[in-house]
Amino acid sequence: LEKLYQGYKDIAKMYIVYVREAHAADSSWPVEYAKELNITEPKKYEERCTVAERLVAEGKLTIPCLIDGMDNAVNDLHKGNPTRIFLIRKDGKLGVAGSKGPFGLVPSIEATHKWLKEYKESGKEPEIDKKTTEKM
Amino acid sequence: MMTKCLAAMFASVVFLAVFAAPAGSQTQSKPTMQQLLANRNADDGAPKVGDVAPLFNLDLRFNGSANEKSVDLNQQVGRQPILLIFGSYT
Numbered sequence: 001l002e003k004l005y006q007g008y009k010d011i012a013k014m015y016i017v018y019v020r021e022a023h024a025a026d027s028s029w030p031v032e033y034a035k036e037l038n039i040t041e042p043k044k045y046e047e048r049c050t051v052a053e054r055l056v057a058e059g060k061l062t063i064p065c066l067i068d069g070m071d072n073a074v075n076d077l078h079k080g081n082p083t084r085i086f087l088i089r090k091d092g093k094l095g096v097a098g099s100k101g102p103f104g105l106v107p108s109i110e111a112t113h114k115w116l117k118e119y120k121e122s123g124k125e126p127e128i129d130k131k132t133t134e135k136m
Numbered sequence: 137m138m139t140k141c142l143a144a145m146f147a148s149v150v151f152l153a154v155f156a157a158p159a160g161s162q163t164q165s166k167p168t169m170q171q172l173l174a175n176r177n178a179d180d181g182a183p184k185v186g187d188v189a190p191l192f193n194l195d196l197r198f199n200g201s202a203n204e205k206s207v208d209l210n211q212q213v214g215r216q217p218i219l220l221i222f223g224s225y226t
Contacts, residue, residue, distance in 0.1 A: 001221055013212060014219040017194070023226040034226045049197050055225045056198045063221070065198040066207055077190045079182035080222030088189040088209070088218040095217065097185045112219060119217065128186045 004109065005063045008116045012087075016065040018052040019075035022082030045070050087112055089125050189213070 005014050023031040024041040034040075042048040049067055056065055068074045075081050083101030085108040086094055096115055098108030118126045183190060191209040200207075212218060 004219075008219075012217040012219055013215075015196075015207065015221070017220050017222045019222055019224055021224045021226045027226075031226055037225075039225055051225050053198060062199055064196055064200050064204075064207075066194040067197050068194060074190075074192045074194060075222065077183075077192070078220075078222060079180050081224070083221075083223040084182065085222070086183065086189065086220045088213060088220070090214050090217060092188055092191075092213045094183055094185050094187050094189050097183055097187070100180065100182070101223070116217070116219075125217065130185050 001109070002059075002061055002063065004113060004116070008120065011120050012116060014063055016052075016056075016061070016063050017068060017074060017078075017080060018048065018055070018065055019068045019080050020048075020072050021051070042070075085109065085112055087115055089128075091125075093128060095126065095128060189218075 008014070021027065021034070021039065021041050023029055023034055024039055025034040025037075026040040027034075039051060042051060045067070048070070052065055052067055055061070078084065078086065079100070083105055085096060085098035085105070087096035089095040096108065096112050098104055098111070101108075115126050118124075189209070191213065193206060193208040193210070196204055196207050209218065
């Protein structure tokens with residue numbers, strides 16, 4: 001994702017939208033590293049920001065990072081959790097709407113990379129292909 | 137090619153992190169790998185390609201410019217394509 005950002009930040013805006021934890025240590029489906037790192041589901045907004053800051057720092061990410069509110073409204077609107085990618089065209093419509101992660105992540109990144117590459121090379125946004133998601 | 141490799145590596149890490157937990161640590165019934173794979177494209181109400189993107193305004197807390205404290209997508213649509221990457225540490 002960082003590579004994608006570095007490759008296309010001159011032609012597209014990119015944001016991480018940090019949402020509620022998917023597999024926090026205190027969740028019903030925790031991942032091992034969440035227990036080891038003691039990452040529990042934040043109860044307050046600033047706690048969520050602190051975990052996001054850890055991700056950004058430890059992942060050496062330079063992508064601008066937005067933080068969803070504790071009402072999880074933006075996440076719920078997009079069904080973004082656990083991970084998902086969307087690309088908004090200049091006309092406000094979605095050019096890429098990724099499948100649900102983690103399994104949908106790789107094909108979503110590939111579809112996004114293809115879209116951005118075509119846009120960068122041609123200067124024109126690719127046509128909307130409603131079958132894009134089905135191919136992921 | 138490099139992007140694909142990195143993406144595959146990232147997905148592998150996520151996959152292992154999710155599924156490599158010891159059997160004893162599993163606290164409740166979880167979907168099987170086959171179910172997750174089969175359901176990744178299931179219609180869960182998420183916006184689809186061609187839909188008008190839901191727009192929002194959120195705080196920009198990290199990696200923004202000094203004078204950019206929040207992002208209002210209403211103000212940004214139309215200038216450049218916008219990529220949104222949803223996720224969390226876990």
